[in-house]
Amino acid sequence: MTSKPTRLNRLLAMVPYFQAHEGFPISQAMADLGVTERELYADLNLLFMCGLPGGYGGDLIELDFPFYDDPKDLVEVEFRERTVSVIFSAGMDRPLRLTRAEATPLLVALRQLVKTPGLVDSSAVDRAIMKIETAVGARVTGVAAAASVRPVDADTTYATIKGAVRDRRALKLRYYTATSDTTSTRTVDPIAVKVVDNAMYLEAWCRDAEGRRLFRFDRVDEATALDEPSRPPAEPESAAVSPVLSQNPDLPVAVIDIDHASKWILDYYSAEPLDDVTAGGSHEDSVRARLVFGSAEWLTRFLLGFAGDVRLVGIESPDDTASTSADEITAAMAERAAAARARYA
Structure with a gap:
């Protein structure tokens, strides 16, 4: 049994229907559209107020x-025997075509969806993008296709992760840790999938670290479901790890100032803001944050890579015996910058 179409769907179909069935009695239209006399009369009156901008x-x-001064006077038998003619369709008899101005924001939004790993079926979004570009008549320039770039097997990896959470199966992950700039293989017991600051994470018990960790989807190079159940140890909710500083609580932390133009770093590198980012922070032009790092080499390259947009304030160590000081990092940065300048001499 098919469901009755919504009024919007009926109104969209009504003009081309009456154009294709010129001279058909209203009784036939009622049967085809699945409406009563009064519903059809109300729809016809509403269509009089629809059309193109201008309203004239x-x-x-x-x-x-057939028109009645008062709908209460509608003579149903007489109404059924009459016909409806379309004098002006206002374009309702041809398919809608998007303009480039209309298509561009839609394509940008779709590609933004693909950038969030695991959030949508990216193959379906790709097909929608292709259909929109075909409907417009050409590829819309100015919309970066690179926004949807992702590994070829990424969709399979994300599906494996979600399936393991759903089926309560253990996983083997090949995972890139940004703080130490290393890739490792871990066996984990999935707990849940979470969205944190527009990024997808797998919350799981890491058997290697013997603790709860969050694994960001776009840093999982490979995921394999194991033939064993997921058995994370029971922990109180308060013991669950936060998304910030989640990779290794034993690593040192760099306190940094980030220019507002580069505050996307807070999400991408899982840095913990110490200022109110929404309000602009306590500093006029920057946000202060804490960032876990795995080695002095990585932190030096990280700071140099942002060319002054990120500045080192200090270094904290979990055991108060930091093997690397802020002065050493600053000196290493100055040495590398001088060596780079010397190449241009």
Whole structure:
């Protein structure tokens, strides 16, 4: 049994229907559209107020059908025997075509969806993007296709992770840790999938670290479901790890100032803001944050890579015996910068 179409769907179909069935009695239209006399009469009156911008003659849909000063006076038997003619369709008889101005924001939004790993079926989004570009008539310039770039097997990896959470199966992950700039293989017991700051994470018990960890989807190079159940140890909710500083609580922490133009770093590198980012922070031009790092080499390259947009304030160590000091990092940065300049001499 098919469901009755919504009024919007009925209104969209009504103009081309009456154009294709010129001279058909209203009784036949009622049967085809699945409406009563009064529903059809109300729809025809509503169509008179629909059409193109302007709202004048030649803009709004115009129909010829029996009209009553008061709908209460509608004579149902007489109404059924009459016909409806379309005088002006206002374009309702041809498929809608998007303009480039209309298609561009839609394509940007779709590609932004693909950038969030695991959030949507990216193959379906890719097909939608292709259909929109085909409908517009050409590829819309100015919309970066690189926004949807991802590994070829990424969708399979994300599906494996979600399936393991759903089926309560253990996983073997090949995972890139940004703080130490290393890739490792871990066996984990999945707990849940979470969205944190527009990024997808797998919350799981890491058997190697013997603790709860969050694994960011776009840093999982490979995921394999194991033939064993997921058995994370029971922990109180308060013991669950936060998304910030989640990779290794034993690593040192760099306190940094980030220019507002580069505060996307807070999400991408899982840095913990110490200022109110929404309000602009306590500093006029920067946000202060804490960032876990795995080696002095990595932190030096990280700071140099942002060319002054990120500045080192200090270094904290979990055991108060930091093997690397802020002065050493600053000296290493100055040495590398001088060596780079010397190459241009």
